[in-house]
Amino acid sequence: MSTAVETRTMAQALNSALRDAMRADESVHVLGEDVGALGGVFRITDGLTAEFGPERCLDTPLAEAGILGTAVGMAMYGLRPVVEMQFDAFAYPAMEQLVSHVAKMRNRTAGRMPLPITIRIPYGGGIGGVEHHSDSSEAYYTHTPGLHVVTPATVADAYGLLRASIASDDPVVFLEPKRLYWGKDALDATAPVEPIGRAVLRRPGRSAVLITYGPSLPVCLEAAEAAKAEGWDLAVLDLRSLVPFDEQTAVELVRSVGRAVVVHESTGFGGAGAEIAARLTEKCFHHLAAPVLRVTGFDIPYPAPMLEHHHLPGVDRILDAVARLQWED
């Protein structure tokens, strides 16, 4: 285990989490397309086959339903598979396995057959990827009872949340914001990390709350910084986990501040932001000075890379929303 505090990229932190989990528990197995010799197209599994052998870090045939379905059988036999889906939109062939089996096995066996599977999915845009390489598919997963849906936004969370996901007795869809893969920060692998299901306040503020997760966290922090010029003091809440949703923390914060904007880059209609805004409205109505707003990607298929910057919520769009929170009162 890495003990010293080192500067790591998020990709390296994820790699360390996998390595440390495999060292700590020999039932942890990694499988997927290209995870072996290549170390994954993003190098998240770099060196795992060399250290643990091709049976614990297994290059599989290129077939996502087969990868996840095989992982189901492995978990039924007592292993803890960690599956890599190479890109967000490449996970869709495995959707039936995910929805009909992974999510439901605990329930359909009355708790006798839990499935501790972690499904790592690099997701989201902003890296100039062509079609099918930039989807934000979290709403598909959050709409499926039985799955945990987790997404780190910091280097420390990438490590800590992945370790927690692998240790979880429930299946976890672990969404990796791929445009944050190369961001660097200090990582102390021994430092305690807030568990799955708890939101973390990344920045306190009294004017309004930005509620966000994954790839939109740095954008929100940047917006909060820029908002100071307008005299606005914005809080930024990082959900870290969409299921479980830390409703308590979000509700307390929004009640105390009175204004909130939910920010994510995936499509807005039927998205996570719609759910969060509805819940906050139901539970905070009398504390709200303005409706809970959403700043999201447009309701369009993910655009071609040369147009994606128009789609992705940026600082200006967030600040416009903050301005629309009936600021004059």
Place this chain on the structure above:
Amino acid sequence: MTVLDHRHLAAPVPGWRPDATGPRTDPAPLLPDESPHRVLGTPAAEKADPELLAELYRRLVVGRRYNQQATTLTKQGRLAVYPASTGQEACQVAAALALRQDDWLFPSYRDTLAVVSRGVDPLEALTLLRGNAHTGYDPKATRTAPLCTPLATQAPHAVGLAYAAQLRGEDTVALALLGDGGTSEGDFHEALNFAAVLNAPVVFLVQNNGYAISVPLTRQSAAPTLAHKAVGYGMPGRLVDGNDAVAVHAVLTEAVERARSGGGPTLVEALTYRIEAHTNADDATRYRQDEEIAAWREHDPILLMERHLRGTGQLDDRLAQAATEEAEALAARMRAEFHTDPELDPMSLFAHVYAEPTQQLAEQAAQLTAELDAEEQAR
């Protein structure tokens, strides 16, 4: 017939070496059966183990009665649905008997009888189809996966489990049961491919009963047989008369033992027929003729077995009566059990969604509790 083998693998790319879990490289033929393997009615039947014959016969008779009683229970509204395996009993009991107790069975929704024949309580095996819960039995304790309703999605599970057992150095084998319709699904193909590449100790039994609900095999596959599909994945395919319980047992036993000894997966196609409709909700008269059913009744699995046993003097009235009595006792138990409504706990709805309920689920459980209390008050 051309013998299909692995000769192309004899000249791998430079530096390529087959590893322990890699595909098979022996040149054994992949498709040895030109016509379905049969034992009953052939000289080979004379050599069959009398104890095995008696056991298969007993299970066929009890299984037929189980199918009949369950079908009747659907007509009485006591089961939500029952996809009968009437006419396919030979596949079902042979599947169960070919496995060791510590092997794993991965059944589809039509394989309740295989589950029961494996030793799962007959009433617990019907929990899903009765509608009071999803899976009545403990998969781990019985080494039997839940009945799988989506087609062929249990096949990759069988591969993964068998692969995991192999990794642990245990000689457990997994048997996946599928129908002919299931062979069109992507998961079927992915499972076969994974199984062969991983050399996983798994056996796939396709019970080709002629129809995927109403679609006949000719509209399902253009392959000469479904067993041919094995060739493309690099595993042996076997074709067997699915109504010949002795033949199915022999072919499956051989495949299971090959898997157990490291020989990799096998695809077995059993030619059989679904005598009943797809389920009680289906009208089979719209897509098949009475003459076809009548012809298959002449090739009934119990009839074939009785003919052999009577012909060789191995079936006396005592054995026949014992089987009938066991069958009637089971049918009576099913009638008695299903005559009353089960007591179900509504709060079980929230019990097994996650290891720890989310805040939202806790709130919804409280809501249901309040609704139940209000109902109780109103009574």
